[in-house]
Amino acid sequence: MPDAVRLPRPSQLDQIPDRDSEETAEWRASLDAVTKAAGPHRAAYLMRRTLEHASAAGTVSGGVALPSLLETEYLNTIPTSAEPAYPGDEALEARITAWNRWNAAAMVTRGSRQGLGGHIATFASAAWLYETGFQHFFHGKEGAGSGDQLYIQGHASPGIYARAFLDGRLSEAQLDRFRQEAGGDGLPSYPHPRRLPWLWEFPTVSMGLGPLSAIYQARFNRYLEHRGIKDTSDSHVWAFLGDGEMDEPESTAALALAGREGLDNLTFVINCNLQRLDGPVRPNFKIVQELEAQFRAAGWNVVKSLWGVAWDELFAQDTEGALLGRLRQTPDAQFQTYATRDAAYIRDHFFGADPALRTIAAGLSDAKLLELFQTSRAGHEPRKVYAAYRAALEHKGAPTVILAQTVKGYTLGAGFESRNANHQMKKLTAAQFRTMRDLLELPIPDSALDADLVPYWHPGENSPEIRYLRERRAALGGPAPARSVVPTPLPMPADKAFTALEKGSGTQEIATTMAFVRLVKDLMREKETGRRWVPVVPDEARTFGMESLFPSAGLYSPKGQTYDPVDRDQLLYYKEAKDGQILNEGITEAGSLADFTAAATSYATHGEPMIPFYIFYSMFGWQRTADQFWALADQLGRGFVIGATAGRTTMTGEGLQHADGHSHLIASTNPAAISYDPAFAYEVAVIVREGLRRMYGPEREGEDQNVFYYLTVYNEPKVQPAMPEGVAEGIVKGLYRYRPAAGAVSTPEDAPRLQLLASGTAVHWALDAQRLLAEDWGVAADVWSAPSWTELRRDALECDAARMRGEDRVPYVTRALAGAPGPVVAVSDWMRAVPDQIAQWVEQDWTSVGTDGFGLSDTREAARRHFGVDPQSVVVQALGALARRGDVKPETVRKAAERYGL
Numbered sequence: 001m002p003d004a005v006r007l008p009r010p011s012q013l014d015q016i017p018d019r020d021s022e023e024t025a026e027w028r029a030s031l032d033a034v035t036k037a038a039g040p041h042r043a044a045y046l047m048r049r050t051l052e053h054a055s056a057a058g059t060v061s062g063g064v065a066l067p068s069l070l071e072t073e074y075l076n077t078i079p080t081s082a083e084p085a086y087p088g089d090e091a092l093e094a095r096i097t098a099w100n101r102w103n104a105a106a107m108v109t110r111g112s113r114q115g116l117g118g119h120i121a122t123f124a125s126a127a128w129l130y131e132t133g134f135q136h137f138f139h140g141k142e143g144a145g146s147g148d149q150l151y152i153q154g155h156a157s158p159g160i161y162a163r164a165f166l167d168g169r170l171s172e173a174q175l176d177r178f179r180q181e182a183g184g185d186g187l188p189s190y191p192h193p194r195r196l197p198w199l200w201e202f203p204t205v206s207m208g209l210g211p212l213s214a215i216y217q218a219r220f221n222r223y224l225e226h227r228g229i230k231d232t233s234d235s236h237v238w239a240f241l242g243d244g245e246m247d248e249p250e251s252t253a254a255l256a257l258a259g260r261e262g263l264d265n266l267t268f269v270i271n272c273n274l275q276r277l278d279g280p281v282r283p284n285f286k287i288v289q290e291l292e293a294q295f296r297a298a299g300w301n302v303v304k305s306l307w308g309v310a311w312d313e314l315f316a317q318d319t320e321g322a323l324l325g326r327l328r329q330t331p332d333a334q335f336q337t338y339a340t341r342d343a344a345y346i347r348d349h350f351f352g353a354d355p356a357l358r359t360i361a362a363g364l365s366d367a368k369l370l371e372l373f374q375t376s377r378a379g380h381e382p383r384k385v386y387a388a389y390r391a392a393l394e395h396k397g398a399p400t401v402i403l404a405q406t407v408k409g410y411t412l413g414a415g416f417e418s419r420n421a422n423h424q425m426k427k428l429t430a431a432q433f434r435t436m437r438d439l440l441e442l443p444i445p446d447s448a449l450d451a452d453l454v455p456y457w458h459p460g461e462n463s464p465e466i467r468y469l470r471e472r473r474a475a476l477g478g479p480a481p482a483r484s485v486v487p488t489p490l491p492m493p494a495d496k497a498f499t500a501l502e503k504g505s506g507t508q509e510i511a512t513t514m515a516f517v518r519l520v521k522d523l524m525r526e527k528e529t530g531r532r533w534v535p536v537v538p539d540e541a542r543t544f545g546m547e548s549l550f551p552s553a554g555l556y557s558p559k560g561q562t563y564d565p566v567d568r569d570q571l572l573y574y575k576e577a578k579d580g581q582i583l584n585e586g587i588t589e590a591g592s593l594a595d596f597t598a599a600a601t602s603y604a605t606h607g608e609p610m611i612p613f614y615i616f617y618s619m620f621g622w623q624r625t626a627d628q629f630w631a632l633a634d635q636l637g638r639g640f641v642i643g644a645t646a647g648r649t650t651m652t653g654e655g656l657q658h659a660d661g662h663s664h665l666i667a668s669t670n671p672a673a674i675s676y677d678p679a680f681a682y683e684v685a686v687i688v689r690e691g692l693r694r695m696y697g698p699e700r701e702g703e704d705q706n707v708f709y710y711l712t713v714y715n716e717p718k719v720q721p722a723m724p725e726g727v728a729e730g731i732v733k734g735l736y737r738y739r740p741a742a743g744a745v746s747t748p749e750d751a752p753r754l755q756l757l758a759s760g761t762a763v764h765w766a767l768d769a770q771r772l773l774a775e776d777w778g779v780a781a782d783v784w785s786a787p788s789w790t791e792l793r794r795d796a797l798e799c800d801a802a803r804m805r806g807e808d809r810v811p812y813v814t815r816a817l818a819g820a821p822g823p824v825v826a827v828s829d830w831m832r833a834v835p836d837q838i839a840q841w842v843e844q845d846w847t848s849v850g851t852d853g854f855g856l857s858d859t860r861e862a863a864r865r866h867f868g869v870d871p872q873s874v875v876v877q878a879l880g881a882l883a884r885r886g887d888v889k890p891e892t893v894r895k896a897a898e899r900y901g902l
Contacts, residue, residue, distance in 0.1 A: 041321025048072075070293040074286070074327040076378060077304045080312050083387040088135050090382060092468045096166065097131045098440035099457060099465065101411055103162035105436065106454045107175045109427040113453075116179040117427060118189065121409040121416060123159030125273040125379070126240065129404055130159060132385040133238065133269075134480060135472045137393070141484050143477025146232060146606045149221075150481045151214045151239040153271065154190040154205025160481065161187055164199065165456065167469055167479060172456050193483060194634045194706070201483045201605065203634040206627055208248025211268065213594050213631070214239035215254040217605070218266035218399070220598035223556055227579050229531070230608050236393070237266045243287045244276025252294060254591055258399045259299020261558050266399040267392040268295075271379065272306075273408035274332040283333035288403050301395045305388040306405040308376030310368070314360060322356035338373040339407055340414070342366075346373055379406035411439055430454070485604045490529050490611075490696040492689075497522035501685035504722035512713040512760075513644045514545045515681035515720060519688060520613060521549060524581070529696075534599040534612040534639075535582045538592040544615055544644050546582075547572045554580030589620050593628045600637030600708060609696055611639060618643030618712055619651075619660035626666055633672035636706035638695040640688065646677070646712035647829030648851035649863040650761055659855020660712075664834045667710050668790040675710045675790040677828070678731075679738075679763035682723035683787050686731045687711060714761045716860070733795065733812050734788035739767065741782050745774035752887040754822035754878055755844065757784045757835065762828045765864070768871035769827075773878060776899070777892065781878065782820065786835070789828075793837040811841045823847060823881040827874050847881045849874060865902075872900035 018024055035043040051069060101124060108118035123130075130152075141147040152160055161178065164170040170187075177186035181195060188195035190205035202217075204210035214237050221232040245251055258266055272288050274281055281287045292302050307315075314323055330350070338346055343366035350373075351361035361369070378384035385404065392400035409416035413432045428436065433454050437444050448455050459465045473479055500522065501515055510518075524530045541547060554577035561576040583599075585592040592614055598605075599612035621643050622629060629641075645651055648661030667675045674691070678684045691709040699705055730736025735757070741747065754773075758766035766783045773779040786792070796811035803809060817824065823845035826835035832850035839846045851867040864870035868877070876896045882888045896902075 039320065041325065045321070070296045071289050072292065072302075072304070073324050074289065074306065075304065075315070075324070076306055076384070077302070078384075078387045078391060080309055083383055084390055086383050086386055088382070088386075088472075089468060092465055093131060093135055093382060095459070096135075096465050096469055097127050098442055099166055099459065100131065100159055100162040101127055101440060102436065102442060102444075103165055103175070103456050104158035105412065105428055105433070106456050107161060107178050108158050109433075110176060110453055111178050111180075112427040114180065118158055118178060119155040120158065120412060120428070122153060122155035122242070122271070122273075123157075124410050124412050124416070125406040125408045126153065126156055126271045127159060127410075128380055128382050128385050129240065129269055129271060129406075130156070130163075132382050132389060134163065135469075136386060137236075137389050137476075138238065138480045139234065139236070139476050140473060140478030140480045141482055142479075145234045146221075146230070147477055147480070147482075148235060149201060149214075149217055149237045149605060151202050151204050151210045151237070151241075152191050152200075152481060153210075153240040153242055153245075154203075154207070155242075156240065157188075157190050160191075160199075164479075166458065166466065167473065168461075169199070169479060175456060191481075192634055193636055197483055197485075197636065199481060199483060201481060201601075201635075203631045206631060207242075207245040208250035209628060209631050211239055211241055211245070211252070212250040212254055212590060213597060214268070215258045215263070215266065215399075216591065216594035217598045218263045219257065219261060220595065220602070221265060221606075222261070222263070222558060223583070224602070224606060224608065226556070226558065227531070227581065229610075230606050232265075232606065235265065235606075239266070239268050241268060241270045242276070243270055243272040243274065243291070244281045246270065246287075246291060247276070247281075250590055252298075253588070254594070255295060255298035255300065257591065262299075262397050263399045264396050267389070268300075268399070268401040270401060270403050271406055272403050273379075273406045274336055275408045280333040280336055282331070284331045286328075286332055288405065291401070291403055295401045299398055301392070301398045301400040303388045303391050303400060303402045305378040305384050305402055307378055308381045308384065310371050310376035314364075314372070317360050317363075318356075320356045322354045323360065326350065326354065326357060335373075340374075343369040346370075374407070375410075377405045377407055377410075379404035380410055411436060413439075428454075483604055484607075486607055487699060488603065488607065488609055489698045490532065490609055490692075492692060492697060493523050493526045493529060497526075498685040498689050501681040501720070502723040505681065505720035507719060509717035509719050510681065511715050511717050512678060512681060512684055512720075513715050514717075516615075516642060516644075516684050516688075516711070516713050517545050517548075519685060523688075524549075524553060529611065531581070532609065532611050533581070534596075534610050536592050536596045536599070536612055536614040537582065537584050538589050538616055538620075539584060539587045540615075540617060540644075541582070541584060543617075546615070549582060551575050553582050555582045555584045556580035589616060589624050590628060592616065593625045593632070596639060596641070597628070597632045597635060597637050600632060600639040601635050603638065604636065609638075611692070611696065613640040613642055615642040615644050617658065617660075618646035618663055619658050621660075622663040622666040623660070626670075629667075629670055629673065632708065633670055637672075637708055638706065639708050640691060641673075641708055641710045643710065643712040645715045647714060647761055648831075648855050649829055649860055649867060649869070650714050650716045651855075652860055652863075653857050654855075655857035656855045661829065661831045661851040661855065662834075664712065664790065664830055668793070668834075668837065672704075672707045673710045673790075674707050674788075676734075676788045677712045677759040677830070678787050679758070679760055679785050680723075681720040683731050683785070684711065684713065686723075686728050687787065690732050712760060716761050718761075718764060730816070731785075731787050732791075733816075734790075734792040735784055735786045735813055735816050737782055737816075738763065738785040739770065739783045741770070741774070741780035745771055747774050747778055747780040751778050751780045752822065752882050754779065754781050754882060755784060755817065755820045755824045756781050756874070756878065757786045757824060757826040759786045759789065759828045759830075759835070762869065765869060765871045765874055766827055769874040769878065772871060772875045777875070777879060777888070777896065779878070779882065779888070781822075786826070786828075789835050789837050792841075796838065796841040813838050814841050814843060817842060817844065820844065822887065823878075823885060825849065825874065825878045825881055827869060827877075829869065845881060845885060847877060849877050868902075872896075873902060876900065876902055 180186040191200040218237040351357040557576040560578040565574045567573045596614040603609035756766040792813045799809040827849040832848040
């Protein structure tokens with residue numbers, strides 16, 4: 001018996017007994033013989049065929065469990081002979097696509113008069129990728145269910161506007177206001193739901209966020225279905241992406257999630273025109289092959305749609321594998337060059353190096369060579385695109401990515417096609433428009449092109465093209481893309497959950513993080529709205545005291561729980577369920593926020609208002625995912641964002657990268673973020689109740705419902721006081737007097753006076769400082785809670801704007817502090833710029849105290865002393881403010897510093 005077969009280097013299989021080493025040796029010898037006699041291509045072909053046969057269902061063995069190949073040849077996945085019959089009128093669809101190309105180019109060129117322009121080349125390459133979908137696949141919102149969700153590639157927006165012009169949803173006047181939004185009736189440059197909310201559903205031009213969001217949208221669709229909230233089985237998510245965009249880390253960050261959960265309701269269409277903004281995507285490599293391996297490894301079904309039908313003849317002649325080998329070896333930048341050079345260059349450089357290739361090329365005319373390399377790409381042929389889309393929908397058990405090869409700038413002429421600069425080219429010349437018209441065979445007379453402005457063109461309301469277009473959209477459920485909102489107010493929860501916090505905690509110490517979790521736990525029990533809460537946690541639920549939700553709400557998993565949890569015998573065990581309510585995303589803030597966004601916009605996407613709350617380590621929220629928060633605002637998301645374990649000094653021992661002293665400053669830049677830094681549990685209750693009313697209750701005139709609430713809560717246990725009378729309005733507006741000086745240690749009537757403003761956990765420092773000022777220095781201080789510096793500032797800015805219109809409006813902060821004696825000292829666990837937002841509207845002398853700089857590891861007390869925000873430091877700052885006014889002697893400040901060891 002021959003020895004066991006050994007590879008030249010150690011193999012995984014060496015660890016497994018070979019039960020028939022003679023048979024193994026025969027297989028290897030056979031492969032060696034084929035390689036020697038017919039060449040390595042033939043051997044590779046046989047091996048691939050064998051692997052395909054082994055893994056296919058329906059083989060004699062019923063399929064052999066083998067790892068999938070990560071790369072296949074640089075060929076179409078679906079041969080021409082296997083393409084399904086095309087169900088549409090290709091001639092009519094070609095004319096519609098031609099009109100879209102023309103009007104998109106005209107819109108951008110006309111806009112260039114204002115120095116605005118736009119992007120032309122992306123849509124030119126992808127026109128058939130979109131049109132085939134609009135004619136045969138994309139379901140609208142007027143049919144049953146929610147329709148499909150379309151993530152349109154941002155730079156392709158001119159083509160979508162051009163199609164909306166054809167279907168009657170946009171006028172010429174609106175096209176002429178592309179990128180001119182200041183008057184309120186213009187078209188945004190890219191898909192911006194906030195700017196054009198009846199058309200766009202998803203903002204996508206911040207590259208990388210579209211693919212990430214699309215995955216979690218598909219996942220959330222399943223979540224709604226599994227929880228019995230809405231049947232989303234007919235909704236499909238289509239994400240149109242660029243091959244250059246796939247370099248963004250977010251583009252591929254969640255591929256494994258989609259593969260792991262088998263999201264076959266999701267299709268990525270990657271327009272592989274081999275160019276990014278300034279040049280080739282992979283100059284010396286092959287982006288299609290790289291992406292194929294990456295997606296296959298993540299468990300996706302990959303459909304490569306690369307070559308047009310003109311290539312079939314060549315592949316049929318490639319008996320020696322020379323053509324496949326040449327395609328495999330040629331880098332992308334060289335393909336780009338071939339698309340711009342003459343036939344002689346192609347004949348010499350592509351075919352000239354190999355005798356077998358020279359033989360193939362000898363039978364090809366120059367015109368045929370130019371067709372192959374300049375126009376014959378699968379992404380430009382509707383039959384190829386249709387076959388790929390049909391294959392994607394028919395594949396079950398995994399998401400699909402379609403890698404469609406195109407030419408960037410296709411049909412725009414030699415000056416545009418495959419040029420490195422075409423992404424920045426904003427207009428066509430009159431001569432280029434004439435060339436484009438002739439190529440597209442459009443019935444536009446020369447006289448129409450003699451004017452200064454190239455005209456838009458519409459075939460007419462009763463033309464065959466428009467009738468066909470509308471009939472197809474009607475059959476698919478109405479216009480697309482489209483966004484539709486049917487107001488569905490939710491009933492307010494009963495007061496019981498809120499009053500529990502408003503009563504205070506008695507003698508028990510609880511942190512505001514725990515107060516929030518208790519509130520939401522009670523709200524999730526509400527009969528009417530409890531099931532609509534969507535807790536989103538990036539693997540820190542136990543840190544925030546949320547493990548009590550595990551057994552009752554369950555953690556969502558499409559597979560349920562296929563194992564016995566290690567803590568099954570405990571009361572608060574780790575329970576996964578197919579209808580679980582909690583989205584526990586693992587260590588991914590980006591994925592968690594994508595989940596939150598899908599839930600926060602469900603009121604529009606699915607007509608089902610959901611109440612998501614995303615709770616995270618405060619430091620790892622806005623700092624890490626501010627761009628996604630901006631997209632959330634653009635998408636008009638609603639819900640609660642909770643920065644837990646907040647502040648620069650409350651995270652004992654955690655150190656610099658855990659110490660958040662600036663997220664409120666970042667949040668203040670987002671107009672849709674309603675930001676609060678509550679000090680007490682009752683403030684949390686008031687803010688959450690107000691948020692539910694504003695975002696989910698009946699709409700009020702002049703009030704934007706399309707906001708989200710950001711609350712920072714702390715992990716520092718404190719006795720939570722009962723809610724004082726009459727402070728609810730001040731909490732919502734952002735400022736109220738919590739404890740007047742008279743409520744602390746008594747001081748003489750002529751004592752120096754001042755006002756201490758504080759937010760969050762710093763209110764406790766201010767209260768201690770109030771006592772020390774009275775006991776040690778005879779100073780009377782009022783303590784104010786400022787739950788929202790940002791809302792105070794926004795109100796003040798609105799008042800300033802109103803005064804410019806001639807209205808007499810005074811900011812709330814100015815009115816609240818009017819007549820309050822002495823200077824104002826503001827203190828928080830944030831950098832000073834956070835409270836300084838309101839300084840200019842405070843009439844009193846202003847001093848702020850904060851935690852500027854990097855965080856550090858130590859006890860809370862030591863960290864606060866380091867930053868100068870502990871009660872004693874606040875006292876010295878307050879005395880300094882009084883000394884500058886002459887209310888106390890300067891040496892008082894020195895004495896205080898010495899007394900407290902500062």
